[in-house]
Amino acid sequence: MEREKRNEQEEIWTEPDEFEDYRYEIENRVRNLCWTVSGDYSLNLKLDTVSYTKSPYISLYDAVKQGAFSRYFDRDAFGLYLIKKLYMGADEQPLTNLAQMAVDSAVYRKISEERPGVLEIRKKAFSDTLDYDFSRLASMYIGQIKISMMQEAVRGQVTVQSRMRKAMELFKSLEGTHDVMDIIRTVDELYNWLVDPYFERNHGSLEKVLSVTLEELKEFSWKEYLEEEAREDDLVQVMNRIEQAVTQTAESETAQEKKERRMKKVLVDAEAASKMYSYIELNYGRSYLTPGEQARINRSICRGAHADCSMYFTDGILSGMVKRNYQYEYAKRARADNLRTYGHNTRIARRNIEQLSDMLRRSLVVRGERESVRSEYGTIVPSRLWKLGRSRDRKLFDRDIKKDSSEFVVHVLIDASGSQKGRQSLVALQGFIISEALSIVGIPHRVMGFCTFWDYTVMQRFRDYDDPREANKKIFEFFASSNNRDGLAIRAAAASLRERPEENKVLIVLSDGRPNDIIVNRPGSRNPAPYAGDYAVRDTATEVRKVRAEGISVLGVFAGEEQDLMAERRIFGRDFAYIRNIMNFSGVVGLYLRRQLDDTP
Numbered sequence: 001m002e003r004e005k006r007n008e009q010e011e012i013w014t015e016p017d018e019f020e021d022y023r024y025e026i027e028n029r030v031r032n033l034c035w036t037v038s039g040d041y042s043l044n045l046k047l048d049t050v051s052y053t054k055s056p057y058i059s060l061y062d063a064v065k066q067g068a069f070s071r072y073f074d075r076d077a078f079g080l081y082l083i084k085k086l087y088m089g090a091d092e093q094p095l096t097n098l099a100q101m102a103v104d105s106a107v108y109r110k111i112s113e114e115r116p117g118v119l120e121i122r123k124k125a126f127s128d129t130l131d132y133d134f135s136r137l138a139s140m141y142i143g144q145i146k147i148s149m150m151q152e153a154v155r156g157q158v159t160v161q162s163r164m165r166k167a168m169e170l171f172k173s174l175e176g177t178h179d180v181m182d183i184i185r186t187v188d189e190l191y192n193w194l195v196d197p198y199f200e201r202n203h204g205s206l207e208k209v210l211s212v213t214l215e216e217l218k219e220f221s222w223k224e225y226l227e228e229e230a231r232e233d234d235l236v237q238v239m240n241r242i243e244q245a246v247t248q249t250a251e252s253e254t255a256q257e258k259k260e261r262r263m264k265k266v267l268v269d270a271e272a273a274s275k276m277y278s279y280i281e282l283n284y285g286r287s288y289l290t291p292g293e294q295a296r297i298n299r300s301i302c303r304g305a306h307a308d309c310s311m312y313f314t315d316g317i318l319s320g321m322v323k324r325n326y327q328y329e330y331a332k333r334a335r336a337d338n339l340r341t342y343g344h345n346t347r348i349a350r351r352n353i354e355q356l357s358d359m360l361r362r363s364l365v366v367r368g369e370r371e372s373v374r375s376e377y378g379t380i381v382p383s384r385l386w387k388l389g390r391s392r393d394r395k396l397f398d399r400d401i402k403k404d405s406s407e408f409v410v411h412v413l414i415d416a417s418g419s420q421k422g423r424q425s426l427v428a429l430q431g432f433i434i435s436e437a438l439s440i441v442g443i444p445h446r447v448m449g450f451c452t453f454w455d456y457t458v459m460q461r462f463r464d465y466d467d468p469r470e471a472n473k474k475i476f477e478f479f480a481s482s483n484n485r486d487g488l489a490i491r492a493a494a495a496s497l498r499e500r501p502e503e504n505k506v507l508i509v510l511s512d513g514r515p516n517d518i519i520v521n522r523p524g525s526r527n528p529a530p531y532a533g534d535y536a537v538r539d540t541a542t543e544v545r546k547v548r549a550e551g552i553s554v555l556g557v558f559a560g561e562e563q564d565l566m567a568e569r570r571i572f573g574r575d576f577a578y579i580r581n582i583m584n585f586s587g588v589v590g591l592y593l594r595r596q597l598d599d600t601p
Contacts, residue, residue, distance in 0.1 A: 028340075030063045037067030037111060055128035061121050068107035073180040078103075081184045084212040085191070088203045094195045095187070097142045101149060102187050105171040126150035141194065167194060184210075276454050280312055283327040284458050286320035289313050301495060305531070305539045306488040312456045316477050334424065334479035341425035342432065342476065349433055356437035359590035364441060375399035409444050409465060409502040410593075413493045415511035416449035416460065417484035427510060428478040430557065430579070431462070434508065434589060439469040446496065447475055450489035452517045453482040457489055465500065485531055486515035486571075487539040490554075494547045505552045506593070513558060513568030515540050541571045555592050 069075060082099060086092055112118040130150055137143030145167050151158045152168070160168070170186055177183065188206045192199045203209075281287070287294060294311070302309045314320060317331050342349060378399030387393050414431050431447055438445045444465040451458050462478065463471040490509065497505045515536035531539070544554050556572030557579060558565065568576055577588040 030059050033060060034063040034067040037064050037115070038070040040070060054132045055125065057121055057124040057128055061118075061125035064111060064115075064118055064121065065104055065107060068111040069103050072107060072110055072178065073183065077180050078183060081187075081210065083217065084209050085188070087212055087217055088199075088209050090191060090199070091195060094140075094142045095191055097146065098187050098190050098195075101146055101171055102174060102183050102190075106174040106177060106183050109175050123154050127154050130154070145194075276456065280453065280456050280458065282322050282325060283317065283453075284312065284460065285314045285317035286322060287312055287314050288320070288461070297492070297495075301488065301491050306485065306491070308455060309452075309485065309488055310456050311488075311492055312458045314458065314460055316460050316462075316474075318477050319474075331477065331479055335477050338425045338428040338476040338478060342429055345429065349429060352433045353436045353440070355587065356433065356590045356593075357440040359594050360437060360441045360443070363594045373399055407444075407502040408504045408506065409497065409500045410438055410446075410506045410508060411493045411497050412445060412447040413489060413507065413509045414447070414449040414478060415484050415486070415509075416451040416458075416478060416480050417512075417514075417516070418451075418481050419484070419512055419514055419516070420480040424478065424480045427480075428476055430510060431478065432472055432475045435463060435472040435475060436469070437590075439472060444500075444502070447472075448493065449478050450484065450486075450492075451480070451482045452485040452488075457485050457492070458482075459489065459492060483517040484511075484515055485517045486511060486536070487543040490540065490543045490547065494543075494550070494552055497552055498550070507547060507552055507554045508557060508589075509554065509572075510557045511568070513537075513556075513564035513571065537567045537570055544571055544573075555589070557589065 069078075078099070082095060085095060108118065108122055112122075127150075130147065134147065137147050145164055148158055148160050148164055149168055149171065167190060170190060174183055174186055185206065188209070289297070294313070297311050297313075301311060317328050318335065321328055374395040375397045376394050378397035380397050384393075384396045387396065412431055412434055414427060420427055435445065435447050445463075446465045447462040449460045449462065460477075462475045486509075490507070493507055493509075497507060515531065516533075517531040517536070544556075547554055554572065554575060556568060556576035558568045558576055565578065568578075575592065577592060579588060
């Protein structure tokens with residue numbers, strides 16, 4: 001196995017500064033290794049490929065370790081424990097370091113029995129880590145324990161103080177376990193002993209940590225995260241993990257429990273509310289609007305069910321970075337994932353783009369053709385002269401007229417909430433296909449994503465109406481996070497369409513049929529009703545009907561789970577498309593757009 005990995009590295013690796021040139025190939029190989037070890041090819045884990053610039057062995061062993069842990073243990077149970085421990089007040093960095101050492105201890109012997117080459121990869125990964133990160137690790141006590149464990153794996157027995165030896169022995173005790181609860185108990189014991197000896201007294205025992213409910217996690221005010229901008233994992237990702245955990249247990253809930261969970265509110269005090277704007281700016285990028293323009297839009301749009309809400313328009317954190325932080329790196333990884341999916345499906349995407357653009361082009365050509373109609377003036381038709389004096393029909397002429405060739409404009413609105421995370425790259429690909437086809441036939445269009453965090457509905461602009469075709473690639477910066485307030489986003493998109501001079505306007509909404517926004521109760525809030533469930537679906541459907549009443553055509557493209565189809569139908573009526581397979585995407589969307597082109601008088 002070691003020889004195979006060395007050969008792979010020699011094939012694709014030259015110098016660290018060439019990492020970007022080989023990024024996709026490296027990520028594919030590391031991910032394939034993780035899949036092979038785990039035996040589960042549906043795993044979608046965050047793997048450490050950046051460390052490849054330091055040492056290929058570090059990335060390879062990370063893939064082996066994560067794959068083995070997923071194979072032998074309940075990864076979700078361990079992850080949920082860590083989130084609950086954070087909720088109870090634990091410090092994330094030392095807790096994460098302890099968890100990493102525990103996972104390594106629990107899996108390396110098991111996987112090396114099946115794949116002996118793993119031991120050599122592990123030694124080389126530890127050796128390289130000691131070379132590159134010794135100073136950083138030595139600056140903290142947990143890091144010193146990690147150094148000693150790596151040195152022992154590389155060189156054999158090392159001499160350490162008794163306190164550190166006891167910690168190392170606790171980790172070693174996990175080598176024979178097959179129960180994830182043993183890992184949880186060990187990590188919890190080490191944290192309470194080495195990091196916070198007063199944790200149990202101040203916050204509670206392991207039993208109390210494990211008894212935290214998912215509903216409590218959803219209700220938690222994450223105010224303290226605003227104080228620390230450089231965390232390993234920021235607020236949005238933590239919230240997404242909790243949302244995913246809640247979703248995974250939804251099948252065991254009764255209908256009443258689901259309703260009660262959706263009606264929960266997040267409480268935020270005035271101090272935290274005052275920091276909202278700076279937090280949004282740090283995590284979604286600078287706004288491209290002036291404060292005056294922003295205030296005007298909020299006054300005109302944020303009314304009724306959306307009173308006390310705010311709009312935030314941005315070109316994204318990759319275009320308007322305030323500070324290089326975790327969210328910036330997360331957005332870069334999301335773009336890389338989306339581009340990789342496009343690379344794997346290039347042929348399918350191109351075929352969809354060609355088919356969709358051909359459909360639109362043919363309809364536009366037909367609209368521009370000339371036709372002959374009977375008229376009271378024009379070119380006389382001799383065969384009709386007999387009607388003179390015998391009939392009231394005075395249409396004795398033919399006149400050539402050009403069919404209505406009035407211009408079209410399209411706004412593509414993409415749901416970028418956390419519920420789209422599992423199909424994030426596919427949604428980005430769908431948006432790119434539509435945009436490419438519209439660019440080819442010359443129809444001006446805007447593509448935006450939307451999500452809601454606290455009381456801000458964030459509208460990220462990927463391309464504007466009159467941008468060149470090259471701007472379409474920016475759609476691959478799409479990433480899913482937080483919640484979604486569909487009715488407000490549709491209202492904002494319609495407002496931008498109204499300002500366009502084109503006579504015929506089309507709004508395409510790619511969504512999962514699940515408008516859901518955690519309510520933020522601020523001091524003096526005028527609209528405390530939770531935006532979820534039937535209330536949110538009815539509001540979104542009302543906005544769609546209002547937009548259509550103004551003459552704007554609205555198509556809903558469903559990108560969600562089958563259980564949410566009824567909600568999607570309620571929102572969009574007969575004008576919605578259910579895309580079961582990306583192969584059918586151009587045909588389904590093309591039929592709708594062609595109908596708009598053909599039927600518009």
